[in-house]
Amino acid sequence: MRSMLIAAAAKEWGVSSSSCHTEPGRVVHTKSKRSLDYGTLAASANTQPIPDEKAIRLKKRSEWRYIGKNAPSITTPLLVKGEGTFGIDVQLPGMLYAVIARPPQLYGRVSKLDDAKARAVAGVIATHRMPELSPPAAFKPLGGVAVIAKDTWSAIRGRRELIIDWRSGPNADYDSKSFAKSMRETASKPGKVRRKIGDVDKALASAKTRISADYHVPHLAHAPMEPPAATARWQGDSVECWACVQAPQSARNAVAEACGIPAENVTIHGGGFGRKSKPDFVAEAALIARAARAPVKVTWTREDDLQHGYYHSVSAQHFEGGLDAEGACTAFLHRTVFPPIPSTFVAGVSEPSDGELRLGASDTPFAVPNLQLESGDAQAHVRIGWLRSVANIYHVFGVQSFAAELAHAAGRDPKDYLLELIGKDRHVDPNKEGAQYDNYGESLSEFPLDTARLRAVIEEVATMAKWGRTLPEGHGLGIAAHRSFCSYVATVVEVSVDSKNALRIVGVWSVMDAGTVVNPEHTRSQIEGGALFGLSNALYGTITAKDGAIEQSNFPDWRAMRMNESPRTVEVKVMPSDAPPGGVGEPGTPPAAPALANAIFAATGQRIRTLPIFGSDDRGRRNLLQAKGSQP
Secondary structure (H helix, E strand, O other): HHHHHHHHHHHHOOOHHHHEEEEEEEEEEEEOEEEHHHHHHHHHOOOOOOOHHHHOOOOOOOOOOOOOOOOOOOOOOHHHHOOOOOHOOOOOOOEEEEEEOOOOOOOOEEEEEEOOOHHHOEEEEEEEOOOOOOOOOOOOOOEEEEEOOOOHHHHHHHHOOOOEEEEEOOOOOOOOOHHHHHHHHHOOOEEHHHHHOOOOHHHHHHEEEEEEEEEOOOOOOOOOOOEEEEEEEEEEEEEEEOOOOOOOHHHHHHHHHHOOOOHHHHHEOOOOOHHHHHOOOHHHHHHHHHHOOOOEEEOOHHHHHOOOOEEEEOOEEEEEEEOOOHHHHHEEEEEOOOHHHHHHHOOOOOOOOHHHHHOOOOOOOOOOEEHHHEEOOOOOOEEEEEOOOOOOHHHHHHHHHHHHHHHHOOOOHHHHHEEEEEOOOOEEEEEOOOOOOOOOOOOOOOOOOHHHHHHHHHHHHHHHOOOOOOOOEEEEEEEEEEEEEOOOEEEEEEEOOOOOEEEEEEEEEEEOOOOOOHHHHHHHHHHHHHHHHHHHHHHHEEEEEOEEEEEOOOOOOOOOHHHHOOOEEEEEEEOOOOOOOOOOOOOOOOHHHHHHHHHHHHOOEEEOOEOOOOOOOOOOOHHHHHHHOOOO
């Protein structure tokens, strides 16, 4: 665009493009100082040929005006003052409102419906049977019965009066406790080899010291502050939708498929993230609006959101490590089992995908002479989706916690031993060791898995947190580090545990190397938020199921970390770098949970291998003696 604007100005002045340069909002002829603003040149620039990419001259870093400089947020002040506009805020003339009673189990169906009492509720206009869901779930509506009313509260009251006999789906026997046990059993047996260096079995057999550990992470939910909401309006055979969606393109396709119309007949307005990347709720709104022959807003309540969402996968991991007489790690076995995300889109898939394994498993950068990654199969019983950092969450919790266990077995400092495990500066290519590693879609030549950068953030965060300092009684420091989305993050957590075993998070320090950073202030905010998100999930985050139905419903039984529980000290550093830019929104989350667990061990000697630490109920249990998943 800049080249085309320059070409247009050069043509206007009858000079060469090379004699012109740009300043904010205008093109300047360097010698004569003549200038034309971009608005004046726009029409002429539009007629210029699009230049070949090889001919374009990029600015030197010394010429950058905005990249690498702090820029204030446009949206945050609006949100803080309550002036932001959300998906639920959409209002259209003649609009109706709807909520949906969905099957308690995935692929459950309506067997018998009595809606007389619901239709008798003041404000309720009608009910509507939603199409039944068949595998794969993808982004299709879950089915059930919609209640359409003049306002949302009337629709909610009407839904309460529905009498529905549900026909159980194929997941009626899903019990998260028994499923966790079966996954652990799978993880205890040899699995499919997905990466291999040396001979792990032989090295383990000959090790001076041999240790093993099993880790478990439950289903997690996004629980966004604004639950899903979508509004749809039909005109003929075309529909226009307003919704809090991350990807308008996938929402468009989901609506087109659900309604049986061409995608070009669907218009989507929206923005969002996380849970909002799955547009099933937009398709619901389109279907109900067509049936009602009026604009309709579909609102999900908090209970709908927690009980009918897309959940982060539950996982079980088994680790074995071998140490020689000097304490060096000679063997590292990692076995991972989890229902894969592709199961949501392809019926019957139970084998972890290479894309999920490359998130903290097949990319483990340890310089261990004998290293092996294996996977086991697990069937999905709920809709599995992605959540901030995806499989990195459970893989990094296991890998970085077990690294600290190896350090303890070797009698070494956890930070020093982690650096020893990573080894010398080098570029790691898991593909040369049998893995199918796509490097987040980037080339390994441009975005190498660089252990020097990983080591650097570890050393820097240790300096920030004053690692090795004398701590008060009952305090402990834990460290963890990981590369994800082509960025490197290391985190240190300090905890205190008092004489009554009550836990408090004292401080969190994080360092990120994301290559070239466009907006350092926003990047720091992302790291802070990512770390707090990871800590909250580690403390309380869990979704459990019994008889195929999700047990949690609202904040009294689904817990998030609160302001008074969050650390008073949160410090973040963004490392200067000339490397290409990596991701910043997700990499701050994975190291938080293992750093917390390692800090708890340092303070108490209790090893946390099962999350969450305290469970999700609202009884405020903060006593490690009662903590779930703690082992001596």
